[in-house]
Amino acid sequence: MKAFTLFTDRHGGVSPAPYSSFNLAYHTGDDPALVDRNRKILTDITTLPLIFMEQVHGDAIAVADENSPSTIPGCDAVVTTRRDIALAVMTADCIPILLYDETAGTAAAVHAGRSGTFLNIASKCVGVMVERFGCRPENIAARFGPSIRSCCYEISAEMAETVEKRFGKEYMNGRYLDLQKLNRNLLLDAGLEEGNIEISEICTCCSADHFSYRREGVTGRCAGVIWMREE
Numbered sequence: 001m002k003a004f005t006l007f008t009d010r011h012g013g014v015s016p017a018p019y020s021s022f023n024l025a026y027h028t029g030d031d032p033a034l035v036d037r038n039r040k041i042l043t044d045i046t047t048l049p050l051i052f053m054e055q056v057h058g059d060a061i062a063v064a065d066e067n068s069p070s071t072i073p074g075c076d077a078v079v080t081t082r083r084d085i086a087l088a089v090m091t092a093d094c095i096p097i098l099l100y101d102e103t104a105g106t107a108a109a110v111h112a113g114r115s116g117t118f119l120n121i122a123s124k125c126v127g128v129m130v131e132r133f134g135c136r137p138e139n140i141a142a143r144f145g146p147s148i149r150s151c152c153y154e155i156s157a158e159m160a161e162t163v164e165k166r167f168g169k170e171y172m173n174g175r176y177l178d179l180q181k182l183n184r185n186l187l188l189d190a191g192l193e194e195g196n197i198e199i200s201e202i203c204t205c206c207s208a209d210h211f212s213y214r215r216e217g218v219t220g221r222c223a224g225v226i227w228m229r230e231e
Contacts (some may be wrong), residue, residue: 001231003100005105006045007145007200008222009209013038015220023211023220024052025090026182030220046086053078055090055111059119076111077125081133092211093153093204095183096145096224097122101135107226112183114155118166122183123190137191144199145224147166148214150178152205157230 013022016035019030024042026035043050051064054073064080064087065067072078073204078087089096094113099122106129110122128136153176155163160175160195163182173181180199183215187197204210204222211219 001105002229003141003230004226005016005098005100005143005226007096007224008042009146009207010220010222011209013041017182018098018216018218019220022222024088024223025221026188028220029218040051041163042088042225044221046227048084048086048226050088050225051078051080051085052088052090053109053111057111057115057117059114059121059124061121061125063128065066065133066159076116076123077108077128079106079108079125079128079133081106081228083228083230086225088223088225089145090221091145091204092219092221094215095147095179096222097183098143098145098159098226099125100141100228101129101133102141102224103139103140104129104133104135105134105228106135107228109226112179114159114177114179117179117183118188120186124188126187126190126192133181138196140192141196142187142192143224144180144183144197146200146202146204146207146210146222147179148198148205148212149180149201149203150176150202152214153177153179162168163225 089109097110
């Protein structure tokens with residue numbers, strides 16, 4: 001089994017500013033008809049129907065099966081063994097984490113913002129992959145897409161203190177949080193091997209090629225997408 005992944009940027013779509021141009025989210029205020037056209041562009045790339053999530057910054061994990069709708073409500077991670085769909089996670093600073101075990105034929109998409117990270121959603125998703133689908137942590141690979149990095153991710157003094165007390169001082173530089181390092185180490189604790197974790201160096205807040213809620217406020221959403229196919 002072979003996993004395929006991609007991370008979109010803000011280019012190549014049809015939406016006008018401030019969503020220009022490849023916005024994939026309806027909840028941003030963009031014209032739904034234009035979002036439909038953007039999603040069709042993405043579907044043409046994957047050649048598979050897309051399964052999105054109604055992301056709520058929690059730790060609920062869904063399983064996409066034959067009865068799943070095109071948007072699964074109230075979850076921030078989705079796992080599947082289906083070959084006829086692609087899973088999508090939308091972000092505009094949060095980390096899109098794509099997980100897969102090619103041996104077990106299982107894929108997952110995870111929305112890891114600060115809230116989800118504090119709830120350990122990525123590691124919990126690994127747990128679902130292991131317990132329900134027979135994956136082995138050492139066989140699971142993780143790809144982190146573009147997201148806000150520690151150069152730009154300033155949080156409150158109170159939140160910084162919470163991070164230091166709960167996870168350690170290594171994730172803070174003053175009031176700037178390294179969300180990628182934190183998620184990486186949580187996945188290592190869950191049994192993933194360091195060589196199987198790939199982290200994008202792109203900071204969405206710095207990059208004009210990506211949507212950033214921190215930088216722009218009203219803006220669009222990029223997507224991380226994963227699907228599986230027989231080799």
